[in-house]
Amino acid sequence: MVAPPDNDVLWARALHFRHDDGSPGLSGVSxxxxxxxxxxxxxxxxxxxxxxxxxxSGLVPANDGEVWFNSVPVHTMGPAARERLRRDRFGxxxxxxxxxxxxxxxxxAALPLMLRGTGRRRAKAAALEWLERLxxxxxxxxxxxxxTHAERQxxxxxRALAPAPSVLFADEPTAPLHRVDRAHVLRTLxxxxxxxxxxxxxxxxxxxxxxxxxxxxxxxxxxxxxxxHLPPVSGPAESEGRAACSLSV
Amino acid sequence: MLALRLSLxxxxxxxxxxxxxxxxxxxxxFLLLSALGHALSHPDPAASALRLAWCTAPLAxxxxxxxxxxxxxxxxxPRPGLSAVGLGPVKLMAVSAATTALSCVLxxxxxxxxxxxLRGDLTGMSLGGDAQxxxxxxxxxxxxxxxTLLALVPLSASAAAxxxxxxxxxxxxxxxxxxxxxxxxxxxxxxxxxxxGxxxxxxRQLxxxxxxxxxxxxxxxxxxxxxxADAAEVTGAEAADGSPAVVPPPVPTTAPSGLxxxxxxxxxGLAVEALTSRxxxxxxxxxxxxxxxxxxxxxxxxxxxxxxxGRLLQAVRPGALRLLAGRVLMTEAARxxxxxxxxxxxxxxxxxxxxxxxxxxxxxxxxxxxxxxxVAGCTVATLLTAAVEAKQAHADTTASLxxxxxxxxxxxxxxxxxAAALLALFGxxxxxxxxxxxxxxxx
Numbered sequence: 053m054v055a056p057p058d059n060d061v062l063w064a065r066a067l068h069f070r071h072d073d074g075s076p077g078l079s080g081v082s083x084x085x086x087x088x089x090x091x092x093x094x095x096x097x098x099x100x101x102x103x104x105x106x107x108x109s110g111l112v113p114a115n116d117g118e119v120w121f122n123s124v125p126v127h128t129m130g131p132a133a134r135e136r137l138r139r140d141r142f143g144x145x146x147x148x149x150x151x152x153x154x155x156x157x158x159x160x161a162a163l164p165l166m167l168r169g170t171g172r173r174r175a176k177a178a179a180l181e182w183l184e185r186l187x188x189x190x191x192x193x194x195x196x197x198x199x200t201h202a203e204r205q206x207x208x209x210x211r212a213l214a215p216a217p218s219v220l221f222a223d224e225p226t227a228p229l230h231r232v233d234r235a236h237v238l239r240t241l242x243x244x245x246x247x248x249x250x251x252x253x254x255x256x257x258x259x260x261x262x263x264x265x266x267x268x269x270x271x272x273x274x275x276x277x278x279x280x281h282l283p284p285v286s287g288p289a290e291s292e293g294r295a296a297c298s299l300s301v
Numbered sequence: 302m303l304a305l306r307l308s309l310x311x312x313x314x315x316x317x318x319x320x321x322x323x324x325x326x327x328x329x330x331f332l333l334l335s336a337l338g339h340a341l342s343h344p345d346p347a348a349s350a351l352r353l354a355w356c357t358a359p360l361a362x363x364x365x366x367x368x369x370x371x372x373x374x375x376x377x378x379p380r381p382g383l384s385a386v387g388l389g390p391v392k393l394m395a396v397s398a399a400t401t402a403l404s405c406v407l408x409x410x411x412x413x414x415x416x417x418x419l420r421g422d423l424t425g426m427s428l429g430g431d432a433q434x435x436x437x438x439x440x441x442x443x444x445x446x447x448x449t450l451l452a453l454v455p456l457s458a459s460a461a462a463x464x465x466x467x468x469x470x471x472x473x474x475x476x477x478x479x480x481x482x483x484x485x486x487x488x489x490x491x492x493x494x495x496x497x498g499x500x501x502x503x504x505r506q507l508x509x510x511x512x513x514x515x516x517x518x519x520x521x522x523x524x525x526x527x528x529x530a531d532a533a534e535v536t537g538a539e540a541a542d543g544s545p546a547v548v549p550p551p552v553p554t555t556a557p558s559g560l561x562x563x564x565x566x567x568x569x570g571l572a573v574e575a576l577t578s579r580x581x582x583x584x585x586x587x588x589x590x591x592x593x594x595x596x597x598x599x600x601x602x603x604x605x606x607x608x609x610x611g612r613l614l615q616a617v618r619p620g621a622l623r624l625l626a627g628r629v630l631m632t633e634a635a636r637x638x639x640x641x642x643x644x645x646x647x648x649x650x651x652x653x654x655x656x657x658x659x660x661x662x663x664x665x666x667x668x669x670x671x672x673x674x675x676v677a678g679c680t681v682a683t684l685l686t687a688a689v690e691a692k693q694a695h696a697d698t699t700a701s702l703x704x705x706x707x708x709x710x711x712x713x714x715x716x717x718x719x720a721a722a723l724l725a726l727f728g729x730x731x732x733x734x735x736x737x738x739x740x741x742x743x744x
Contacts, residue, residue, distance in 0.1 A: 111704065135706055135708060135709075136706075136708075138705075138706035139705070139706030139707070139708070140706075142706065144704050144705060144706075146701060146704065150697060150698065150700075150701035151701075152625070152628075152698050152701075152702070153632070153698065154625075154628035154629050154631065154632045155624065155625075155628055159624060163621060163624075163702075163705075163707075164705055164706070164707075166620055166621035166624070167621045167705070167706070167707050167708070167711060172618055172619070172620060211705075
């Protein structure tokens with residue numbers, strides 16, 4: 053085994069993954085994530101973005117290939133070690149905001165810290181600070197059911213950011229939101245990550261979202277691709293607008 | 302047919318639950334048939350009617366179990382795969398009722414076969430001795446009466462399951478819909494007092510927040526949140542969301558309301574028992590009334606006490622473990638507490654009845670034992686099924702916690718802590734109530 057280059061905090065080589073039912077997930081994905089960058093993994097639905105994130109974060113073991121985190125092999129770890137790594141170093145944001153409905157907002161945000169053994173007072177202070185930064189500080193004592201979808205998603209982001217993870221995995225964090233909320237959520241996420249030097253791996257199927265990232269890796273059918281073919285332009289009226297916002301890769 | 306296909310394709314745990322329902326139904330059916338046999342062999346209708354009346358306890362326990370099992374049945378929950386082919390909630394309710402009826406009919410048939418076997422109708426060899434009394438071996442069994450009695454369990458169980466699972470329209474936006482019919486002018490129909498500079502404040506004229514739904518309750522709420530936010534910034538954020546200004550909705554985790562009633566009924570029951578022991582009419586209807594009231598009170602007290610237990614668990618500066626354990630217990634108070642209260646009621650009633658019955662002649666021995674076992678087993682099984690239901694309801698949350706990296710040990714410890722807290726609260730309570738109600742009866 054060859055250790056990865058030093059400037060990559062997360063590094064994957066030739067990842068292969070096949071789902072339990074035999075359907076193909078990933079076939080030979082290699083990528084490196086540099087320290088402090090925001091990497092967008094883009095591609096249409098079903099192209100293996102979520103699977104790649106799950107493999108990288110150690111949620112599921114890859115069938116074949118290597119994942120290194122800070123020169124530590126993740127692919128050889130057992131489930132318990134991967135769980136500890138995920139708890140201590142990684143953050144995760146779901147596409148839909150799944151909060152613990154029984155706890156109120158700040159308790160939800162402080163839960164990962166408390167699970168790591170941080171004291172209640174410090175966890176609460178950190179959680180409230182992050183909630184304030186993400187514009188949900190005034191909802192801190194509400195329960196998740198009383199919040200709108202976008203607010204809940206921001207609470208999820210605060211929950212993921214509060215323990216100051218090394219790498220934050222965001223699996224289409226803005227998919228179910230409207231565009232105004234989407235821009236707001238993404239801007240707060242990227243700003244917070246940049247100001248705190250948190251590495252972000254962001255799965256998205258939108259070109260606009262990917263534009264906020266430092267670098268984009270395109271996936272198609274479980275493989276890394278260099279070019280993305282845009283759908284054919286239907287009428288002459290749209291061609292002007294299309295030319296203005298076309299992707300150059 | 303569809304119900305049968307769905308039933309057969311289920312997992313072993315689900316099949317075990319359905320088998321429990323079937324066996325409970327078999328036991329109840331056997332007890333009902335025994336009451337019929339007693340009526341056949343005895344001329345006195347009052348004694349037989351009393352026996353039939355005692356059968357309501359196992360019948361109720363069986364129906365309770367059947368409903369709990371139907372609620373946890375994964376085959377009868379609305380799912381995308383079935384709604385795609387047009388099986389909506391109404392049809393699934395019918396499927397669920399049919400599945401329940403199926404298991405109960407299975408049990409009833411079993412009960413009939415066992416009863417006929419013991420009577421000797423099938424093999425020509427009958428049980429002698431005490432059993433002659435309720436088997437009525439020598440006499441022909443009236444078929445319509447037997448079938449009517451046996452149909453009682455399946456019909457009531459499936460009706461109760463359909464009633465429980467009937468599709469209800471969810472109240473849209475339940476949390477937000479609670480409008481504050483608050484102070485005069487809350488809807489801004491009257492002209493507003495404009496203070497100096499209020500118009501030009503940043504973000505005042507943007508979005509829904511500006512259209513007059515801002516109530517004065519918002520400001521204190523923000524202050525108590527401990528987040529002294531800049532007013533202009535918060536107003537701008539609300540305008541960007543387009544969300545209406547918040548009307549504080551009722552707290553979603555309110556305590557169940559049955560606790561005072563339960564305590565009152567429990568106290569009245571104990572008082573009635575004490576009174577009958579003083580007046581010397583032991584074993585009379587008044588004593589049974591007292592026992593019934595005590596049991597009812599214990600059952601009513603269950604959800605409230607469970608909520609209290611959860612509240613105590615998460616009381617003083619909780620960490621993650623106590624927070625998860627206590628809060629889940631508080632929200633699950635109705636689901637877990639009700640069957641738990643019923644179990645406590647059954648246990649304490651059985652204890653009191655045992656102390657009452659040890660002086661009586663054990664003539665109806667096996668049937669009484671069967672009935673008590675049936676009721677106790679059904680209630681305990683219902684409690685376990687409710688626990689399974691609560692676990693299913695939390696599956697999403699648990700999965701998301703696991704994705705966050707929450708250790709499985711913590712989640713397991715939280716569950717164990719919940720169980721231990723419930724046991725610590727309800728165990729001594731049950732024993733105390735049982736002792737208190739057995740003392741005058743046995744006195």
